[in-house]
Amino acid sequence: MTSLDLELARERSHHDACRAALIRMTEDVVEQVVIGEDVAASGADAEALGYHLRSRAKEMGEMPPGPLFFGRLDREDGQIHHIGRRRIAEHPAAPPLVVDWRAPVSRAYYQAGAHDPQGVLRRRRFGWAPHSEGATEDLTALEDERLTDGGATGTVSALVTGEIERPRVGPMRDIAATIQPEQDDLVRSEPAASLCVQGAPGTGKTAVGLHRAAYLLYTHPQRIRRSGLLVLGPHRAFLSYISEVLPSLGETGIRQATLDEEIARHPVRAEDGEAAARVKHDARMAGVLHRALYGRVDPAPAEDLAVPDGSYHWRLPASDLAAIVAAVREEAPPYATGRERVRARVVRALQLRAERRWGPMGAAWARKIERARAVTAFLDACWPRTSPEEVLAEVLTEPTDPALTRDELAAIRWARPPRSYRSARWTAADLVLLDELAGLIERPESYGHVVVDEAQDLSPMQCRAIARRTEFGSLTVLGDLAQGTTPWAARDWDEQLAHLGKTGTPVVPLTLGYRVPAAIVDLANRLLPQLGADVPAGRSVRRDGEVTVHRTTDLTAGVREAVRAALATEGSVGVITADGLVEVVTEAVRDRSGDGRVTVLPASVVKGLEFDHVVVVEPAAIVAAEERGANRLYVVLTRAVSRLALVHEGELPECLRTER
Numbered sequence: 092m093t094s095l096d097l098e099l100a101r102e103r104s105h106h107d108a109c110r111a112a113l114i115r116m117t118e119d120v121v122e123q124v125v126i127g128e129d130v131a132a133s134g135a136d137a138e139a140l141g142y143h144l145r146s147r148a149k150e151m152g153e154m155p156p157g158p159l160f161f162g163r164l165d166r167e168d169g170q171i172h173h174i175g176r177r178r179i180a181e182h183p184a185a186p187p188l189v190v191d192w193r194a195p196v197s198r199a200y201y202q203a204g205a206h207d208p209q210g211v212l213r214r215r216r217f218g219w220a221p222h223s224e225g226a227t228e229d230l231t232a233l234e235d236e237r238l239t240d241g242g243a244t245g246t247v248s249a250l251v252t253g254e255i256e257r258p259r260v261g262p263m264r265d266i267a268a269t270i271q272p273e274q275d276d277l278v279r280s281e282p283a284a285s286l287c288v289q290g291a292p293g294t295g296k297t298a299v300g301l302h303r304a305a306y307l308l309y310t311h312p313q314r315i316r317r318s319g320l321l322v323l324g325p326h327r328a329f330l331s332y333i334s335e336v337l338p339s340l341g342e343t344g345i346r347q348a349t350l351d352e353e354i355a356r357h358p359v360r361a362e363d364g365e366a367a368a369r370v371k372h373d374a375r376m377a378g379v380l381h382r383a384l385y386g387r388v389d390p391a392p393a394e395d396l397a398v399p400d401g402s403y404h405w406r407l408p409a410s411d412l413a414a415i416v417a418a419v420r421e422e423a424p425p426y427a428t429g430r431e432r433v434r435a436r437v438v439r440a441l442q443l444r445a446e447r448r449w450g451p452m453g454a455a456w457a458r459k460i461e462r463a464r465a466v467t468a469f470l471d472a473c474w475p476r477t478s479p480e481e482v483l484a485e486v487l488t489e490p491t492d493p494a495l496t497r498d499e500l501a502a503i504r505w506a507r508p509p510r511s512y513r514s515a516r517w518t519a520a521d522l523v524l525l526d527e528l529a530g531l532i533e534r535p536e537s538y539g540h541v542v543v544d545e546a547q548d549l550s551p552m553q554c555r556a557i558a559r560r561t562e563f564g565s566l567t568v569l570g571d572l573a574q575g576t577t578p579w580a581a582r583d584w585d586e587q588l589a590h591l592g593k594t595g596t597p598v599v600p601l602t603l604g605y606r607v608p609a610a611i612v613d614l615a616n617r618l619l620p621q622l623g624a625d626v627p628a629g630r631s632v633r634r635d636g637e638v639t640v641h642r643t644t645d646l647t648a649g650v651r652e653a654v655r656a657a658l659a660t661e662g663s664v665g666v667i668t669a670d671g672l673v674e675v676v677t678e679a680v681r682d683r684s685g686d687g688r689v690t691v692l693p694a695s696v697v698k699g700l701e702f703d704h705v706v707v708v709e710p711a712a713i714v715a716a717e718e719r720g721a722n723r724l725y726v727v728l729t730r731a732v733s734r735l736a737l738v739h740e741g742e743l744p745e746c747l748r749t750e751r
């Protein structure tokens with residue numbers, strides 16, 4: 092037996108011990124549920140304890156199968172820590188057999204190096220068979236790095252390289268085993284502070300955001316879990332691609348949604364023209380809606396208020412009423428609160444008058460006056476109850492706001508207003524405006540933390556929807572200005588962060604890519620000058636990868652050939668083209684599904700996704716299809732994990748021509 096075999100055998104037996112301990116932990120939690128429900132002192136305690144224990148039991152039951160550790164640290168002080176996705180111990184007070192990757196002691200695993208060993212003698216990485224469900228015999232390799240005795244070579248770990256370059260099959264995986272130091276800094280940065288990551292394609296922004304979410308839940312369970320954590324992604328396909336990362340890190344039940352889903356008060360039943368959508372997403376709409384809502388408030392009531400009380404009438408002069416309304420407007424509470432504040436002050440003023448005449452008036456009297464028909468009638472006239480739908484319907488029926496030009500007013504005006512706002516067919520942009528109005532009327536609940544991916548694509552009005560939900564929480568903003576494809580995509584992070592309500596948030600660049608090989612990054616970087624974004628160019632850790640260009644006189648034949656070639660090697664194949672060509676391309680590869688390995692996709696939905704092989708069909712058509720077509724093509728090219736094939740019948744966009 093070689094010394095490596097011996098070490099592997101030792102580690103396997105440690106893994107067996109961990110497995111046995113984990114089984115016991117799971118059994119204990121289930122048992123505690125039963126005991127917990129019996130022993131708690133009161134019904135309410137039993138309920139709370141039972142819920143807590145059941146949640147833990149459920150969490151443990153839902154842990155996906157897999158190896159129980161991926162690394163090990165041997166410290167100068169003799170301590171040895173195995174590091175995995177969750178803590179494992181013989182019993183709660185025993186020293187852990189496996190330390191959670193998020194624990195402070197694990198940090199050195201990601202950060203220690205020969206230049207700064209952080210008390211670590213040796214870092215050990217474990218190699219598991221691909222897709223291992225955690226059978227001990229799947230532990231097939233280990234790699235040691237000595238940090239303190241001059242043994243560190245500075246070379247990149249073969250296990251890390253293997254993990255980065257592995258073929259992509261199925262949904263996105265967690266990267267707990269191979270987080271890089273610059274990513275780890277972001278994952279573990281202060282929870283109360285917001286953070287913005289400007290990352291070139293494939294630099295791990297999404298991965299960082301999800302691991303940061305898991306880190307915050309672990310480090311601040313009370314604060315973050317109680318107030319809620321939300322992950323926002325650009326579309327459903329993306330959310331389903333990333334859906335298994337948090338559960339594999341032991342975090343289940345975290346809400347992952349698109350912003351449209353988060354704010355949906357109604358189904359989308361109409362579509363805006365381009366001009367209307369542009370106006371509706373513009374920051375000026377915040378003012379338009381504010382004015383429309385508060386236009387309902389009458390700042391100068393014409394008549395005195397007279398409230399009957401038995402045979403008597405209590406009166407408040409119109410000037411006093413105007414002063415109350417003005418004071419409440421000045422305080423700027425949410426609209427619905429404002430109405431109730433005016434009511435309370437009117438009653439108080441009436442009470443003072445009554446007390447001057449009749450002496451102290453009790454709470455019952457105040458309640459009676461509060462509900463008096465005359466008081467409610469005054470409020471209905473001066474600060475009427477309303478709904479977001481009612482206000483927006485008015486704006487869209489007869490837009491008049493001076494902040495918008497005549498053309499802009501015309502663009503958003505309803506061609507055929509509905510009979511009533513209740514039957515209106517709302518567009519996606521209308522839902523953003525309804526959310527703004529809802530936020531003006533009543534403050535929404537704030538999340539503790541929100542992770543926003545592809546944040547460059549959000550309009551100012553969408554940003555405001557997020558800002559409202561993080562008024563008392565923090566944000567992790569992830570994005571790449573070069574990948575902005577919406578008509579309102581941000582060109583500058585400071586401005587976007589101001590819309591998100593987090594002015595002054597530090598913007599941290601990530602430029603080292605883990606998805607896209609250098610040859611493909613270099614090609615994509617040629618587009619950068621025309622993307623309207625001042626961002627650092629991407630680089631890549633990957634020296635593998637290949638770009639091929641196929642000029643064809645028959646697009647169908649060209650696509651079939653490129654897909655055939657892609658299927659000759661392992662991995663997923665994404666055939667991406669302009670939305671208008673999808674049908675033709677789908678037809679071309681109908682009989683080439685490669686057992687489900689081939690997916691044909693319109694360029695508009697590939698953001699955030701990745702494929703081993705990307706076949707881009709007619710790149711110039713992608714550029715020509717929309718205003719930010721060059722940015723779209725940049726996104727498309729950078730979906731490739733290993734190989735990129737460009738198939739074209741027409742000319743290539745100039746910057747991609749090989750003769751350059």
Ligand SMILES: Nc1ncnc2c1ncn2[C@@H]1O[C@H](COP(=O)(O)OP(=O)(O)OP(=O)(O)O)[C@@H](O)[C@H]1O
Pocket residue numbers: 254255263264265266269270271274290291292293294295296297298299571574605606698699700701729
């Ligand atoms: N440290 C790492 N170890 C292993 N794989 C990594 C690491 N960092 C990133 N990756 C992998 O690189 C790929 C790209 O990561 P991710 O999707 O998070 O990047 P991104 O910056 O969000 O990309 P894009 O903006 O292009 O969508 C993913 O497959 C991810 O798992």
